[in-house]
Amino acid sequence: MNSLIPLLVAAPLAGAALLLLGGRALDRFGHWLATALAALSFGFGLALFSDMLGREAEHRAITKHLFSWIPVNGFQADISFRLDQLSMTFVLLITGVGTLIHLYSVGYMAHDERRRRFFAYLNLFLAAMLLLVVADNYLLLYFGWEGVGLASYLLIGFWQHKPSAATAAKKAFIVNRVGDMGLSIAIMLMFVEFGSFSFEPILGSAGTVGGAAQASEGKLTAIGLMLLLAACGKSAQVPLQSWLGDAMEGPTPVSALIHAATMVTAGVYLITRSSAIFDLAPDAQTAVVVVGAVTLLFGAIVGCAKDDIKKALAGSTMSQIGYMVLAAGLGPIGYAFAIMHLVTHGFFKAGLFLGAGSVMHGMNDEVDMRHYGGLRKHMPVTFVTFGLGYLAIIGFPGLSGFFSKDKIIEAAFAKGGTEGWILGLCALVGAAVTAFYMTRVMLLTFFGEKRWQPDADGNAPHPHESPKTMTIPMVLLAFGSVFAGGLFAYNGSFLTWLEPVTGHSEGDSPLAPLVVTLLTTACMLAGVAVSYLMYGRSAVPVVPPVGSPLTRAARRDLLQDDFNHAVLVRPGSALTAALVYFDSRGLDGFVNGLAATIGGISGRLRRVQNGFVRSYALSMFGGTLVLVATTLLMRSV
């Protein structure tokens, strides 16, 4: 079975290569080829999964060494893969949700003339993400990590004729580079400290102790903080969150892919994978939970103010990933729940994004929710699937989000002490705000009176249900949104499944689980009620009201771009301008001045060579006179 692991990555990679190199001949069926290869990869994943289930919990991790990549004395980087329970979870999520998004894109991108290229990039995205999660060492993980960055750049900027899309792609890429720098520094630190990049020598595995156990806490903290920086970049956590909202410029399936199955989950994977390092570096863990808590509130507040349906969902993603990072920062109390929320979030967030795409498809690509309204009768399938995703994300009892989010809030309280109370309350407030903004999205889009506006060409929208290729994935994802959480929580099955990799410990919670559950549900209901009073009872104005200062700030992503502009861009460009000035006036000025001086002197000297014999004779006489005079003077002295 081990030899199937490389094929997981190879199938979508081959698809990307075929579609990019194949040319126009593949235009007619290329999208189906890409979808089939994604499905094939999912098939391999299922085969490996059933094989894994057949083994004892301690022997489930398998490795496959393919070849030696960079063999230098003392520096061994291999192309080798490792599939354990954690990677397996990701593989199934990535390939499963990824395949559904491929299928959806067949319908969504039907009229795009660059469809073949789009599917090639989608396949590349899957391949890079799969490589990231099945890599057996940090260097190969980094390779996949960069591949994800590249594919996201290509996909966000897919409609490159729009300047906003091109800018958004560059923004995503550059912000991600900052995080990537953190990962590369972390890898260098690990190599210096442990002399290896592979997971097993560093992190240890069942039965063996890794190098991390012997390293000093200071070094582990440094590595942990660098890993956190990397995670912040890919997972859009504060302070590297600014790219996520703009990434909505890409086609909607891309948003679904980035937000649900790939890309933003990479940071959570990295932190969970490196749990052995974080567990021994409490300071780094504190940084992780702070980042998670801040982001979950930040994203939630932004989500409340956005009128663009995709940007509201983007704020929600940021907030939900904040939950996962928070849980991952809690240590063994939270790792399993972080991944569990990641998987359930993968289902409902993909479903929500695909639903949003379906709405846009029916509304002439309108994204402003204030121009929707009353769509539930016109798009019943979208309404029901979106509605189930909505109930799942706000944590309606019995649906996926309820189980996973509730567990995270419980774990946050279980952290213990004042820290536990602060984190738990943050998470509770986040749950209430989540319910508020998601209810707002739901009410603005599907309920109320019609506020439809004609598009730029004056065509009034005629909302209609999307084609089968789009609705089938939405229905399947809705099933996941409803049942996945319950399935995972049943008998703690997900916990048992992941425990050999991440470990698990019950924290010391000051509140009984039932109390937390009731509190969470109460917060959720309060959020829904407030939202209903604001947007369900009264008519929604088509033109957004001015709003409070907080609303206005949140509409501008809590001034993140202004902050970046003032703190990073302006000083950066001032520094660049100063360096350019110094270079052109200082260094170039010195060199050019030297050249000009020598040139000027040469010009003067050139006049001496005038071609007249008599002037040469005069200079000879002059020279002779000087010589004679000097000789006489020297004699007399």
Added chain:
Amino acid sequence: MNPVNYLYLSALLFTIGAAGVLIRRNAIVLFMCVELMLNASNLALVTFSRLHGTLDGQIIAFFTMVVAAAEVVVGLAIIVSIFRTRHSASVDDSNLMKL
């Protein structure tokens, strides 16, 4: 007669020669001025030889004459060939290596 007077004459002749070289344009005159300077220095050498009572100066004067004779041959040939091509003996006209 005081031999030092010959030195004064030599200096006078040399100055006339040098001034001629610097002032005149005609190549032939220039040439004659150069000869004048050479002979002035010859006179000075011979005078010094007489003053010191040795033969060194006289021998050097012979060398100078030989060199001057050779120089006249080469120099006149050059002047004649320049005059043929440029129809002018002025040294200011021939300020370029090419024609």
